[in-house]
Amino acid sequence: xxxxxxxxxxxxxxxxxxxxxxxxxxxxxxxxxxxxxxxxxxxxxxxxxxxxxxxxxxxxxxxxxxxxxxxxxxxxxxxxxxxxxxxxxxxxxxxxxxxxxxxxxxxxxxxxxxxxxxxxxxxxxxxxxxxxxxxxxxxxxxxxxxxxxxxxxxxxxxxxxxxxxxxxxxxxxxxxxxxxxxxxxxxxxxxxxxxxxxxxxxxxxxxxxxxxxxxxxxxxxxxxxxxxxxxxxxxxxxxxxxxxxxx
Numbered sequence: 001x002x003x004x005x006x007x008x009x010x011x012x013x014x015x016x017x018x019x020x021x022x023x024x025x026x027x028x029x030x031x032x033x034x035x036x037x038x039x040x041x042x043x044x045x046x047x048x049x050x051x052x053x054x055x056x057x058x059x060x061x062x063x064x065x066x067x068x069x070x071x072x073x074x075x076x077x078x079x080x081x082x083x084x085x086x087x088x089x090x091x092x093x094x095x096x097x098x099x100x101x102x103x104x105x106x107x108x109x110x111x112x113x114x115x116x117x118x119x120x121x122x123x124x125x126x127x128x129x130x131x132x133x134x135x136x137x138x139x140x141x142x143x144x145x146x147x148x149x150x151x152x153x154x155x156x157x158x159x160x161x162x163x164x165x166x167x168x169x170x171x172x173x174x175x176x177x178x179x180x181x182x183x184x185x186x187x188x189x190x191x192x193x194x195x196x197x198x199x200x201x202x203x204x205x206x207x208x209x210x211x212x213x214x215x216x217x218x219x220x221x222x223x224x225x226x227x228x229x230x231x232x233x234x235x236x237x238x239x240x241x242x243x244x245x246x247x
Contacts, residue, residue: 029061
C-alpha cells in the first residue's frame with residue numbers, strides 16, 4: 001500500500017525544504033525535477049521554474065524531466081497532460097512512484113536543496129485549477145431580471161419569460177463557444193512554447209560547450225537574441241513589474 005498524502009508531503013517538504021500543503025502543487029513539475037536532482041546532483045535546476053504558476057511553465061518543467069528520464073534511461077511514462085492539470089489523484093500516484101524510485105536510488109549523500117536551486121522562490125499557489133465556465137452567472141442574472149416587475153397580464157409574463165429564457169440559452173451557447181475557442185488557443189500557445197523551449201535548451205547547451213572551449217558561434221548568438229528579444233511586446237496595464245516572466 002502506498003504512503004498517505006500527509007506522509008508524502010512531509011517527506012517532500014523535508015527533502016526539498018519547501019512548504020507544499022497539497023499534492024496538487026506537484027503538478028508544476030518543479031518538485032519532481034528536484035527529487036531527481038537529489039539523487040543524481042546533475043539536473044539543470046537553473047532551467048526549472050520552482051514558482052511556476054502557468055500551465056506552459058509546468059510543461060517546460062516536465063520537458064526538463066523528460067530529458068532526464070531519457071538520459072538516465074528511466075523506463076517510466078510521464079503523463080504530462082494529466083499532471084499539469086494539478087489533479088490530486090494523478091499527482092498522488094506519480095508522487096508515490098517517485099518516492100519509491102528515490103527510496104531505491106538515493107545514494108545517501110548530503111543534499112542542499114536551496115543551494116541547488118540557487119535560492120529560487122518555491123511559492124506555488126495551493127489551488128491550481130482551471131477556471132470554470134461562467135454560463136451559470138448569466139442564467140442567474142437572467143432569472144433576477146425576469147423577476148424585477150410583475151406584468152399585468154399572464155400572456156405578457158409568459159412571453160417575457162420565454163424571450164428571457166431564449167436570451168439565456170443564446171448567452172450560454174456563446175460562452176461555451178468562447179470557452180472552447182480559448183482552450184484551443186491555450187493548447188496552441190503551449191505547443192509552440194514547448195518547441196521554443198526545446199530550441200532554447202539546445203542553444204544553451206551548445207553555447208555552454210563552446211564556452212568551455214573559449215569559442216563562440218555567431219548563429220547561436222543571433223538565435224538567442226531572437227528568443228530573448230522583447231521588441232514589440234508591451235506588458236498589460238496593471239501587471240506588477242516583479243511578475244515578469246523569467247527563464
